[in-house]
Amino acid sequence: MWSYVIRRLLYNIPVYLGIILLVMLALRVNDPVTAFLGKNATEESYNAIKESFGLDRPFIVQYVDRVRSIVTLDFSDTSWEQKRPVGEMITTAVPATALITVPGLVITTLLTVVIGLVCSFYRGRLLDKALMLTAVLGMSISFLVYIIVGQYFFGYQLGGDSGVFPFDIEGYDVRLSTLGFWAGSPVEAVQTWLQYCGLPVLISVIVAMGYDTRFYRAVMVEETGRDYITTARAKGATSKKIMFVHMLKNAMIPIITRIMISLPFLIVGSILLEVFFSIPGMGRTLITAIVAKDFPVVEYMSALFAAVVILTVILTDVLYAIFDPRVRLS
């Protein structure tokens, strides 16, 4: 197994080099300094900035330099816009994102696996059809609409005239990102979390429901046709037991794969949700950096995302082999 992991890692080295190259090239199509300073900058300030960002060196040198600092995990380059080390920006942004994505993923998975089971149990009947229709209808509405309408109803309307709003749609309490706050006053922490993150989590669950329910239903339906189900029925197991014990266990592999695939997004976060709810997470940091032409941030963050994606893919394959002895890694 180890040889497989090492082989995969080696194989991904050129891929990773290509990723960094692609991002750096894409960002240099427009002259970064002009983009950063605007069009009316003097030549001196232009050259000074260019030199201070290290952009006067040949591209290959910049590239090697960037690769070196990424490989040695040296994230100390400063952001052009915020004058803070990129590493620091990332470490402050990750908790904010995870506070939305992790609960979202857990709730979505639990709900959709159960709904998928129910649907496959009632396959072809009214309940199944109604649920699947709802899923398709839900998938056909834009994410943006969910956010805008959700903010209106839960943020503005729910409080009504009482003036008490259960959810805040703007602002964020930075204490949420610190461990001390959660350890010190857990009740207040949960309340604050609900106030700022409750609605984004709710919306992310609603949006993901359609896709995931359909996937898990398809998985479960696939399983119901298997011989072991017939055997279990024949020996007289109750349908509840068949569903939750026999089937769920066997469906674990696709479920785990699905969860693993979405792991990188726990860090990337939902750019849209973070932008709309002004949550200072990774997605919002990245998109602000892109719009503000803050290139070091974009380069480091996308390199980080890509690394996470590659590692999770390898990890998924390994987990696969562990959970399913039939799978051989080669």
Add this chain to the structure above:
Amino acid sequence: MIRRFFNSRGWGKLRRNRLAMVSLAVIGCYFALAIWMMSMDVVSWVGKKTDAWDLAETPVLGAFLAERMLEQSGPPSVAGLGKPIGMVGRLDYIDFFFSRARTAVDEASNVGESSDRTVTEVLDSFSVQERRLLDLPLPDLIERVEEGESILGRLDDARSLVNAAETIKVQLDVASTRLAELAAAGEEDDLSILQEEAAFGVEEIIFAIDDYQAVAGRDDAFGFEVVDQLQEVADLLFDGESEVPELAAVFDEIRSTANAEALTQADGVETLLPEAEAFVDTLLPVPDGIAGLSYSTRLLFGTDRQGRSLLIRALYSAKIAIQVGFIVGLTAVLIGSLLGAAAAFFGGIVDHGVTWLYSIFSSFPQLVLLAVLSFMFVSGPLQEFRGLPSLYMAFALTYWIGPCRVIRGEAMKIKELEYVQAATAIGFGRFYILIKHIIPNTLHLMFINFSLLFVGAIKGEVILTFLGLGLPLGDGASWGIMISQAKSEVVQGFFWQIGAATLFMFILVLAFNILSDALQDAFDPKHVG
């Protein structure tokens, strides 16, 4: 190749799926609409180039041209069916149409001196879409406008009186707090400042009452005595007296009068508003018959903040969406399948190269890749492609990965099948086998992927545009632009813009989702998820 596809079992299965056929029909309608709009664009372009015709003037054919989409169709932010919302909306509605009529009549009466146009031409040029000024001789029209001005004047008075009554109440509150502060003043407070403030507070009430009475034209609406009492107290306070007569009773009296006056005036507004609306509707009548139908259809979903028809904008956006979906789907599927099939078939270095390339692209979260790619077009040398071309490129470069992976896998399987080996043994060339045997057998996967990417591109456009990386928010229309603009309207409770965009987008995306499912069921039944 095409005939083989239509004779296949999968197609037969798809045709028996009634829901899929309905979706296909819906998609067909959207395509027909888009093609019609595009061909009208071409016809109008030719007409402009040759100076032969101006399609924008033609009522039905020119209905969806870009310039018609930018035209004002009514007052700003009216709800569906052209109904203005709330007091402000109704006033806007009256004001919009009446000011048009007034300007038209003003210009028409100056015709003789300054303009070489006839009176009818001038009056016609002020029409709001199908709504034209009443067909009356000019003197009658001038009379009508004067009549309207008097109605609007009364309406204005009533409204400003309601406001003035409210002001009096506010000033009463201010003065009573200041008097209370003065009464509670202790040793350390500066008495003279408190006295002065209280005096000003009381005087403000008198001014507010004066304002009200002046507009109302009734000097004694609040009674001379009351005003005199107030003045007396104010004078005392200015003179430095801290012991002043109790004003609570007087204040209560003023407050009840103000409340009563505000109610009467509000009633006046209530009765005048319908009158003014009816007047505007007779001056600029909604035509009967086809023209009236066309007018009310245009306002079916109301207007946006610039008074542009939301229905036309939503339909125009459908064209943009079809364009984006079709071009992106087609290019992405073509690039992806060619690379995938080639990688699988030729193996070796080609396979490694393609796998390397798609590993790179698939290691980014999709939205991040889209954002980085679209950013290339925001400024700099590629800026001239900003807009639709940049959107096509960013999407095509992002979305080719899916079909590439799927087609590569499928082609790998096909390559090992006997008939391909037989073809190789017979001695057919490699390209011949690739084109004749491998690609046709992956055709169903291309269709499925096209259908998925079509939806992906439409939904992606909305998101990118909102993030400021897609279509520029300007004069153009797309569902993304509409939804982005609607964000601030929803807060004010105006749902028509987001509703119109979402409705049309929902139907198209839903049809494509159902079709994708049906395609998958029919052609690729073993696929999970």
